[in-house]
Amino acid sequence: MLNYLINGISLGSVYAIIALGYTMVYGIAKMLNFAHGDVIMVGGYISFCATSYLGLPVIPSVLLSIFVCTVLGIVIERLAYKPLRAATSLAVLITAIGVSYFLQNAALLIWSSNPKAYPNMVALPPLAIGNTQISAVSLVTIIACIVIMVALTLFTNKTKMGKAMRAVSEDKDAAQLMGINVNATISLTFAIGSGLAAVAGVLLCSAYPTLMPTTGAMPGIKAFTAAVFGGIGSIPGAMLGGILLGIIEIFGKAYISTQLSDAIVFSVLILILLVKPTGLLGRKISEKV
Amino acid sequence: MSMLKVSDINVYYGNIHAIKGISFEVNEGEIVTLIGANGAGKSTTLNTVAGLLKPATGNIEFEGQSLLNVPAHKIVSRGMALCPEGRRIFLQLTVQENLEMGAYTRPSAETADLIADVYDRFPRLKERYRQVAGTLSGGEQQMLAMGRALMSKPRLMMLDEPSMGLAPILVEKIFEIIGELNKAGTTILLVEQNAQMALSIAHRSYVLETGRITVSGTGEELLHNDAVRKAYLGG
Numbered sequence A: 001m002l003n004y005l006i007n008g009i010s011l012g013s014v015y016a017i018i019a020l021g022y023t024m025v026y027g028i029a030k031m032l033n034f035a036h037g038d039v040i041m042v043g044g045y046i047s048f049c050a051t052s053y054l055g056l057p058v059i060p061s062v063l064l065s066i067f068v069c070t071v072l073g074i075v076i077e078r079l080a081y082k083p084l085r086a087a088t089s090l091a092v093l094i095t096a097i098g099v100s101y102f103l104q105n106a107a108l109l110i111w112s113s114n115p116k117a118y119p120n121m122v123a124l125p126p127l128a129i130g131n132t133q134i135s136a137v138s139l140v141t142i143i144a145c146i147v148i149m150v151a152l153t154l155f156t157n158k159t160k161m162g163k164a165m166r167a168v169s170e171d172k173d174a175a176q177l178m179g180i181n182v183n184a185t186i187s188l189t190f191a192i193g194s195g196l197a198a199v200a201g202v203l204l205c206s207a208y209p210t211l212m213p214t215t216g217a218m219p220g221i222k223a224f225t226a227a228v229f230g231g232i233g234s235i236p237g238a239m240l241g242g243i244l245l246g247i248i249e250i251f252g253k254a255y256i257s258t259q260l261s262d263a264i265v266f267s268v269l270i271l272i273l274l275v276k277p278t279g280l281l282g283r284k285i286s287e288k289v
Numbered sequence B: 001m002s003m004l005k006v007s008d009i010n011v012y013y014g015n016i017h018a019i020k021g022i023s024f025e026v027n028e029g030e031i032v033t034l035i036g037a038n039g040a041g042k043s044t045t046l047n048t049v050a051g052l053l054k055p056a057t058g059n060i061e062f063e064g065q066s067l068l069n070v071p072a073h074k075i076v077s078r079g080m081a082l083c084p085e086g087r088r089i090f091l092q093l094t095v096q097e098n099l100e101m102g103a104y105t106r107p108s109a110e111t112a113d114l115i116a117d118v119y120d121r122f123p124r125l126k127e128r129y130r131q132v133a134g135t136l137s138g139g140e141q142q143m144l145a146m147g148r149a150l151m152s153k154p155r156l157m158m159l160d161e162p163s164m165g166l167a168p169i170l171v172e173k174i175f176e177i178i179g180e181l182n183k184a185g186t187t188i189l190l191v192e193q194n195a196q197m198a199l200s201i202a203h204r205s206y207v208l209e210t211g212r213i214t215v216s217g218t219g220e221e222l223l224h225n226d227a228v229r230k231a232y233l234g235g
């Protein structure tokens, strides 16, 4: 029971880290970056190659993976989304799906469809509490999630750049009138989101060590669900949504049905959205005229 | 010396020709107003000067330098600020954070002093400095919008309908503040629906009609111009 809970929180922490990327990009660029899940997969492959082929130690591999994904995020935004800044949201959505397929197929070309056995990046002994064992991966994932959450909250609430980011997410024209460079802010958001996706990739593959070009797709969709569940655009919402989703999924698998676990997750989402359309922590301040 | 010189600009929204070759000037130390009916193109004009819209043809010069190739976010550091129509404050940021955003291009060491100046002028904002801006009343939001624009220490302040939706007593107060700012050395370009008030405070005025300037003169002259009286002052 406690074991399931910890597994749930740990899986949920990965969803939360991914969901943060979705939610931040949505908040600023008002778009659903469906390619976000595939950046996780790229993060997985880069860290895999760094350790398995280049023989790099764990920390440099992870840093390299974060670096590559950050750059990838910025490039995707520049090439695919920036030209569509004024286009309809449907056009942007279709482009994002296109980018997602592009990344998956590029990975297929480079790394083939054969699954790679991902090395456990957190090869530490498990922690025993009473007669429950917590794997090091779970523990590191949960800690990483908390650290990221705290760091992002401090960044957006306390730093000038973070506040500017919130200003841009609310009103781009007004932000420009303040002297804020909107394009640079959007790039920064994609950079942060994609860097987090790399971290999520490493953690996810360490816990579920089969790496394929489609590895990022399902966690991506679930994290997106988590972001909506928690209230898209809200950082604590993404965190809460992710963790609840993880818990529901693990408990669903354990007590109801392994096959139906995804169906259960999405049913809960639909129920929550019926009751509270803005998500758990989503807010809507009505504008005064 | 003319501080702002707008020469024969044309502005389009897609194929809507909103500004049809207008020219005007604002001299240092003046209060200049643009008046005109709804849809005449007043906001379009201010937004174009502030760089949010780019004119298809024509030129805009500020203190002798063309602004045509300056991106919108670099305009404010040239020394002009726009307090836009509808306030456009950041509703989810606190009062203080909104002011900090106003000082985005200033060195951080100055921010505290600039904020203190704004709080001196608008004590109501000081009482509410930690409140989220979306929960302020309409009048308080307007004060915040003006305070935020002042944070960049503009030499030219553009205001787009600052009295919109406010009770008469607050309108008086806003105009009083505009007068004070001007006395303290800030040049003002003001767009107003409230033509009576606008003309009585202005040194010079331009009347805009469907994208063209039709009348111009001193505030006094326009107050006594028959056509203007009929169209904008209720007879």
Ligand SMILES: Nc1ncnc2c1ncn2[C@@H]1O[C@H](COP(=O)(O)OP(=O)(O)OP(=O)(O)O)[C@@H](O)[C@H]1O
Binding pocket: B013, B016, B018, B036, B037, B038, B039, B040, B041, B042, B043, B044, B045, B085, B193
């Ligand atoms: N974003 C836009 N897209 C298309 N047309 C626009 C847009 N904004 C303004 N217009 C049109 O341009 C013209 C001028 O509008 P503008 O907002 O400048 O008028 P205004 O003088 O400020 O009016 P008001 O007093 O109502 O604020 C109007 O005909 C308006 O319909």
Ligand SMILES: [Mg+2]
Binding pocket: B042, B043, B044, B085, B160
């Ligand atoms: Mg207007």
